[in-house]
Amino acid sequence: HYVCSLFxxxxxxxxxxxxxEGVDVAISKIPDLIISDIMMPVKGGFTCCRELREQPRTAHIPILMLTAKAEDADVLQASKIGVDDYMMKPFNPEVLKAKVRNLILQRERLKRIYTKTLMLKQQESEPETDGNNAPDDFIQQIxxxxxxxxANENFNVKMLADQLNMSQPTLYRKIKQRSELAAIDMIRSVRMGKAASLIMENRYSIQEIAEMVGYSDTRTLRKHFTEQFGVSPSKYMEKE
Known part of the structure; x- marks a missing residue:
């Protein structure tokens, strides 16, 4: 209740x-951020986070783990299953607020990058907008x-179609209705969008970012990044 009172x-x-219950609430409400402990009744934090990352509806939601478990093994495990930030108890409430605010802002920045880079088509049935409209539900699901x-460098269009429970031809058709990009290019664009967001955080080396977005070597990452944004990763932050 104390954490809730802060926000x-x-x-x-x-x-x-x-x-x-936390997993059910997250799937139902699709919050902007999730704060989870590791030690919880019925279902532990690691299991919850893993399930949320495997659900297309919740895979994108930032997760902050707030826990008294301070062992390196716990921090490493959290990182492996996709936890975005990790904070120990007892904690400074102002630091927690800052972390929550930053994670939400990072997600909003990533949305803007995707809207720009996925070359989305304006739907004829929609009114004219200023260009800041978010991608539709299907694109969000993709x-x-x-x-x-x-982080899976072998992730491909077939795997994307399988996880969306549709055939590859159906996936191609639905993407073509919404974007100028082919399915394989959309996968690359999302990888590059995430790389751009991570670069802006100024917390990771280019090697770490490459591994986080599914590249086994930085040379290919730099090439694809420059093709998409017109500048190298090192110049991107200066440009922004």
Whole structure:
């Protein structure tokens, strides 16, 4: 209840009594961010986070783990299953607020990058906009699935179609209706969009970023990044 009290004035906050209920709430409400402990009744934090990362509806949601478990093995395990940030108890409430705010801002920045780079078509049935409209639900679903598989360098169009429960021809057709990009190019664009967001965080080396977005070598990452954004990764932050 204390953690909720820190955020209820500025955010809509949903509480869960245990891990299993937390997963259900996340799938139902699709929050902007999830704060989870490791030790929870019914279902532990690692299991919850793994399930949320495997769900296309929740794979994109930033997860902050707030826990008394301070062992290096726990931090490493959290990183492996896709936890975005890790904070120990006891904690400074102002630091927690700052971390939450930053994670939400990072996600918003990533949305803007995707909207620019996925070359989305304006739907004829939609009114004219200023260009800042978010991708539609199907494109969001594609993004979420790709993000959930970013570290897998072998992730391909067939795997994307399988996880979306549709044939490859259907996937090609639905993407063509919405974007100038082919399916394989969309996978690359999401990888590059995430790389751009990570570069802006200024926390990781280019080698670490390459591994996080599914590249085994930095040379190919630099090539693809420059092709998409017109500048090298090292110049991108200066440009932005």
């Amino acid at each position: 209820c004035k500025d955010y809509a906050v949903y509480e869960a009594a245990n891990g299993e 993004i979420h699935v790709i993000e959930a598989n970013l």
